[in-house]
Amino acid sequence: MSAAPKHPDLCWEDFVPQRVFPLGTVTMGREEIIEFARSWDPQGFHLNPAAASEIGLEDVIASGIHTLCICSRAIVTELLGRTDNLPGPEAERLRWPHPVYPGDRIEISYRPTSRRRTRSRPDRGLVLGVLEAINQNGDVVLEMKLKSFIKLRD
Amino acid sequence: MSAAPKHPDLCWEDFVPQRVFPLGTVTMGREEIIEFARSWDPQGFHLNPAAASEIGLEDVIASGIHTLCICSRAIVTELLGRTDNLPGPEAERLRWPHPVYPGDRIEISYRPTSRRRTRSRPDRGLVLGVLEAINQNGDVVLEMKLKSFIKLRD
Numbered sequence: 001m002s003a004a005p006k007h008p009d010l011c012w013e014d015f016v017p018q019r020v021f022p023l024g025t026v027t028m029g030r031e032e033i034i035e036f037a038r039s040w041d042p043q044g045f046h047l048n049p050a051a052a053s054e055i056g057l058e059d060v061i062a063s064g065i066h067t068l069c070i071c072s073r074a075i076v077t078e079l080l081g082r083t084d085n086l087p088g089p090e091a092e093r094l095r096w097p098h099p100v101y102p103g104d105r106i107e108i109s110y111r112p113t114s115r116r117r118t119r120s121r122p123d124r125g126l127v128l129g130v131l132e133a134i135n136q137n138g139d140v141v142l143e144m145k146l147k148s149f150i151k152l153r154d
Numbered sequence: 155m156s157a158a159p160k161h162p163d164l165c166w167e168d169f170v171p172q173r174v175f176p177l178g179t180v181t182m183g184r185e186e187i188i189e190f191a192r193s194w195d196p197q198g199f200h201l202n203p204a205a206a207s208e209i210g211l212e213d214v215i216a217s218g219i220h221t222l223c224i225c226s227r228a229i230v231t232e233l234l235g236r237t238d239n240l241p242g243p244e245a246e247r248l249r250w251p252h253p254v255y256p257g258d259r260i261e262i263s264y265r266p267t268s269r270r271r272t273r274s275r276p277d278r279g280l281v282l283g284v285l286e287a288i289n290q291n292g293d294v295v296l297e298m299k300l301k302s303f304i305k306l307r308d
Contacts, residue, residue, distance in 0.1 A: 039227070040223040040226055040227050041223075041227065042227070042230055042231065043230055043239075043241075063226075064241070064242070065219075065223055065226050068219060068222075069193075069194040069219055072194055072195050073193070073194050073195065073196070076196055076197055077196065081196070081197070086209055087197075087199060087209075088218070089250055089251065090248060090249040090250065091247075091248040091249075092247065093244070093245075093246065094244065094245040094248050095243065096241075096242075096243055096244065097243065
């Protein structure tokens with residue numbers, strides 16, 4: 001993927017509050033969970049079922065940063081890549097309410113919650129929204145409140 | 155790295171508010187920035203200097219998730235790996251106040267801000283703290299407020 005599209009097919013006007021944008025479903029593999037943790041988050045409960053069991057988990061669990069990477073790729077390829085957006089300066093909140101186990105199938109979505117024009121950048125609008133991932137049992141495994149600056153159509 | 159150490163050398167008692175734990179310094183390479191972005195955050199301004207220039211940046215910038223992964227590895231290998239801790243359920247705030255450019259040298263640290271014992275887990279204590287990365291010019295490039303559950307010494 002290269003620059004932001006010159007003629008994005010999604011603009012600020014399309015980010016209607018409460019509209020749900022489905023971003024795909026990903027199955028988290030055991031090898032992938034362990035490999036990611038080895039690179040970025042080498043804690044026992046991500047690497048070793050025995051260590052996970054010691055703190056009451058059924059198996060290794062994915063690093064929260066891994067789940068975040070998966071969700072980040074989904075929102076970029078399925079949504080932000082279709083807009084002309086600026087780098088997001090912050091996330092207000094990031095939660096992992098339920099662990100992700102090997103074999104879990106997570107469904108990712110994004111939902112704008114509010115939006116407004118900004119004085120500083122009249123060609124762009126601010127969108128606040130929630131990036132969310134839910135497992136096959138309906139448990140929320142990641143929730144992140146994001147700020148995005150998206151180009152206006154007009 | 156395997157399970158949490160049976161005899162951790164750092165316990166909840168050591169997480170004194172405002173004590174600064176240095177977690178090392180990392181230089182962010184151009185190839186590494188682009189490779190990470192290609193895998194997890196394929197936006198133009200992370201991949202392509204021309205796309206970055208279009209939005210007023212001097213060069214490509216690292217994905218915020220990449221900087222987060224670097225800081226996550228540092229806190230795990232330098233600090234949490236020396237404790238017996240539980241998976242952290244949330245981050246209250248995550249900010250990237252200043253971009254990270256290729257060649258930037260970032261200094262990572264962690265500072266507990268407050269702590270308390272918990273009724274639900276008498277063998278562990280809650281620590282609230284700030285994970286921070288600062289570049290060679292003193293600009294904060296990442297700030298994350300974290301919750302950790304660390305085993306008590308006694």
